[in-house]
Amino acid sequence: MASVVVRDVSLNFGVVEVLKSLNIEVNQGEFLVLLGPSGCGKSTLLNCIAGLLEVTDGQIFINGKNVTWEQPKDRGIGMVFQSYALYPQMSVEGNLSFGLKNQRLPADEIASRVKRASEILQIEPLLKRKPMALSGGQRQRVAIGRALVRDVDVFLFDEPLSNLDAKLRNELRIEIKRLHQKLENTMIYVTHDQIEAMTLADRIAVMRDGIIQQLDEPQAIYSRPVNRFVAGFIGSPGMNFMEGTLEVSGSPKVKVGDATIDAKGYDFDKKPEAGQKVVFGIRPEHVMIGEMAKSMPYTSEVEIEIVEPMGSDTLSWTKLGGQNFTFRIDSEYAPKEGEKVKIGFDPARASIFDANTDIRL
Amino acid sequence: MADTVETGMIGVDARPARRQQWEKWLIRGIVAAVLLRLAMLMGLSAFFEDLGSVGDWLVEGLPWLCLAVGAAALLPNLSSGIRLQGNRLANHVVGWGIGTALLLIMYFFGPQIQPALSFMGRSARVLVEFTGNQGLFLAAMTALVALSLAVIGSEGQLLHRPGLFERVWAKNLTAKIAAVPMMLVALGVFTGGTIWTVVYSFTDSRLLPREKWVGLAQYERLWGEDRWLISIENLLIYGVCSLVFSIVIGFMLAAMLDQKVRFENTFRTIFLYPFALSFIVTGLVWQWVLNPDFGIQGVIRSLGWESFTFDPLYNQDIVIYGILIAGLWQGTGLIMCLMLAGLRGIDEEIWKAARIDGIPMWKTYLFIVIPMMRPVFITTLVLIASGIVRVYDLVVAQTSGGPGIASEVPAKYVYDKMFLGQNLAQGFSASTMMLLSVLIVLIPWAYLEFGGKERTRRASDV
Structure with missing residues (x-):
């Protein structure tokens, strides 16, 4: 059953179209991540779902109820913000209970909800403190608690980890995942961090310019990006893109400069046409060297130009068919600059895009 | 190394x-x-x-x-x-030391040396200038410079924590030199002047200050005078009303402007504009506006409502409210601007969080936003309070204290006694009373503010 439905939602600020006729269905208990570069409209979409922004056109349903014109408090949502947005003059307990007191809930009900939330988030020792006396991670936990006590079905997260340092971010990421497993609520999570998106999401919606580019499971988005933007946005370091032309004599081949890559085993979405201009994309981590390269369907010998050691892996820069090409391998087997090595990869794992439309072939 | x-x-x-x-x-x-x-x-x-x-x-x-x-x-x-040896400013130290020695010699032996220098003619008389206290003062100054140079020069050698001397002299020397006039003014005018005033309020000085002590007689006289009592009463009414209304009206205007209204800049300019006028001009303008013949009353009567009466400046009982209106008109704009700046400093996500929690707008303002604006409120409070205590020119321009003595204020009382009544000590005692009343408010507040911080710091350590 769909928990949150966004139907044909558009939003304009004056003449600027921020959201363009968006459609999303989020299933009950699903963790959906809205991912995209800044300014793509992902936070705006979340604010529309929360009711903090009025949509120009379209409808929003939460739990089957049309909430397009409802107040935020009546939509059955809880929200967590990037800057925590705690009430600084109130203790943690006050922050958790202030909204409930306004709903005129009985005191024992409030107390039990606060107790439950603080147990789940392990913030019981902090209840009497002011937000000022908390660390960033603790503050964000309190902010999650404030959404938790509202006892709602849908949680909205607006870049909740962006203000934390890298280590805390990893810790809290796992905690949010645990929380989702435990509560089994619907969660919609906005981020620009692809690691957060990949690790947390049941499904990811990659957005650009107010349009959802691809809405799919993380693995599918990684291995079968629908267009060149998604392919380039997901994955670090980014995918290798090489411009070439398609040949369809026998099995389809991509000609990149002086190299010809046999695309045997590649699952074409559309029928390839001869002489079509294409962009051939292969992820750096799918390239092998040395002995392992020999068993690959495509092999070539290249000269290493630059190596970038990154600890566990090493990123090597070279040229293939006259175009820049990077590959990532275990630092143990890393080549040296100037060395000639044999590389190989499986074109079946590659992505081929139409050079004009950027759409996957 | x-x-x-x-x-x-x-x-x-x-x-x-x-x-x-x-x-x-x-x-x-x-x-x-x-x-x-x-x-x-x-x-x-x-x-x-x-x-x-x-x-x-x-x-x-x-x-x-x-x-x-x-x-x-x-x-x-x-x-x-x-350490003079190896001191990087050793030469300077020695130079200033020699200067000190010369000045001391001139101080002690100036008159004796003078005849020996007769070949220099009249210019030898300059020496005499250094024989008095000023010579000793100069010698002390040069000695101080020598000493501080010695300290500064040896700083690089010992990486010790800078002592009092270095902190006072060597760090940010330029800034300190620049601050000297301000410090002198602060010490001389604020501290010295205040003490002087308090001391002489115990004398019977009239046209000129003199040290004939009369104890608390001036204060007894002060508190026996109707004029002073009315001044105090007026100040209380004016103070409480202007504090409350400035803050309430200023905050409400700011909150309205914060709703992303159109022409915000225009409104802000209109509201702030009176602040650009002096109290004298404000007073005159409102004297005319409240004039029964030409002002509001006159206009409404000319429209046909013959019995309409609105003449606060000519009614002893409410004249202070007439002054209050002018004061509010002049000062509220600034308060609004400060409040608006404070409101803009509130994170927008706080508002969003409050909306999600379903907290009504007035409650968000009252329980979340206003407590967060505490520093702004303290600033406005100080501004308004200092404006209240020194209210003078507005009264002079609008009513000159009249009708009768109905709109007198303490600052005007002090001025009148000191410069018009030729009764210095009486004026001093009145201004001492004003200072006292300010201190009575200020001291508990300081304890509250700074003592409170100590407490929270300790609490957060635990």
């Missing part, structure tokens, strides 16, 4: 505790000297006069003794940090 660093490190460990001890004694000495000197001025000297010549010596000498003890405490502290 490594050697110096290492010895320096030892210095860091060994020094500070002892240093602070000395500094404490220096400060204690100075404070004791100043207090003693004041006490002597205020009449403690009479107690010593019975002791004869020893008493005289105590009266003059005791404060200086305290000062000397303090200075002596400074010496071992300084000398432990100074």
Whole structure:
């Protein structure tokens, strides 16, 4: 059953179209991540779902109820913000209970909800403190608690980890995942961090310019990006893109400069046409060297130009068919600059895009 | 290089505790000297006069003794940090030292040397200029410069924690020099002037200040005068009303402008515009507006409502409210601007969070936003309060204290007594009362503010 439905939602600020006729269905208990570069409209979409922004056109349903014109408090949502947005003059307990007191809930009900939330988030020792006396991670936990006590079905997260340092971010990421497993609520999570998106999401919606580019499971988005933007946005370091032309004599081949890559085993979405201009994309981590390269369907010998050691892996820069090409391998087997090595990869794992439309072939 | 660093490190460990001890004694000495000197001025000297010549010596000498003890405490502290040998400013130190010596020689032996320099003609007379106290003062200044240069020069050699002397002289020297005039004004005008005023309020000075002590007689007279009592009452009404209404109206205007209205800049300019006018102009404008013949009353009567009466400036009972209206009109715009700036400083996500929690707007303002704007409120409070205490020109321009003495205020009372009534001491006692009332408000507030911070810090440590 769909928990949150966004139907044909558009939003304009004056003449600027921020959201363009968006459609999303989020299933009950699903963790959906809205991912995209800044300014793509992902936070705006979340604010529309929360009711903090009025949509120009379209409808929003939460739990089957049309909430397009409802107040935020009546939509059955809880929200967590990037800057925590705690009430600084109130203790943690006050922050958790202030909204409930306004709903005129009985005191024992409030107390039990606060107790439950603080147990789940392990913030019981902090209840009497002011937000000022908390660390960033603790503050964000309190902010999650404030959404938790509202006892709602849908949680909205607006870049909740962006203000934390890298280590805390990893810790809290796992905690949010645990929380989702435990509560089994619907969660919609906005981020620009692809690691957060990949690790947390049941499904990811990659957005650009107010349009959802691809809405799919993380693995599918990684291995079968629908267009060149998604392919380039997901994955670090980014995918290798090489411009070439398609040949369809026998099995389809991509000609990149002086190299010809046999695309045997590649699952074409559309029928390839001869002489079509294409962009051939292969992820750096799918390239092998040395002995392992020999068993690959495509092999070539290249000269290493630059190596970038990154600890566990090493990123090597070279040229293939006259175009820049990077590959990532275990630092143990890393080549040296100037060395000639044999590389190989499986074109079946590659992505081929139409050079004009950027759409996957 | 490594050697110096290492010895320096030892210095860091060994020094500070002892240093602070000395500094404490220096400060204690100075404070004791100043207090003693004041006490002597205020009449403690009479107690010593019975002791004869020893008493005289105590009266003059005791404060200086305290000062000397303090200075002596400074010496071992300084000398432990100074090395003339290898001091990078050694030449300068020696130069200023020679200057000091020359000045001292001139101070002690100026008249004796003068005849020997007769070949210089009249210019030798310059020497005489250095024989008085000013010569001693100059010598002390040059000695001080020599001493501080010695300290500054040796700083690089010992990596010790800077002592009081270095902190006072060597760090941010330019900024300190630039601040000297301000410090002199602050000390001389604010502190010195205040003390002088308080002291002379116990005299019977009339046209000119004189030291004939009359105890509290001036205060008794002050509190027996109707004019003063009415002034106080007016100030209370004006103060409470203008505090409450300025803040309430200023905040409401700011909250309205914060709703992302159109032409916000225009509105802000309109509301802030009166602030650009002086109180004199404001007073005159409102004198005309409230004039029964030409102002509001006249206009409404000319529209046909013949019995309409609105003449606050001509009614003894409500004249102070007429002044209040003008004061509010002038001052509220600034308060609004400050409040608006404070509102803009509130994170927008706080508003969003409150909306999700379903907290009504007025409650969000009252329980979340206003507590967050505490610093802005304190600033406005100080601004309004200082405006209230010194309200004077508005009254002078609008009513000149009339009708009768119905709109007198304390500042006007002080001015009138001091400069028009030729009764200095009476004016002084009135201004002392004003200072006292400010202190009564200020001191508990300071305890609340700074004592409170200490408490929260301790709480957060736990």
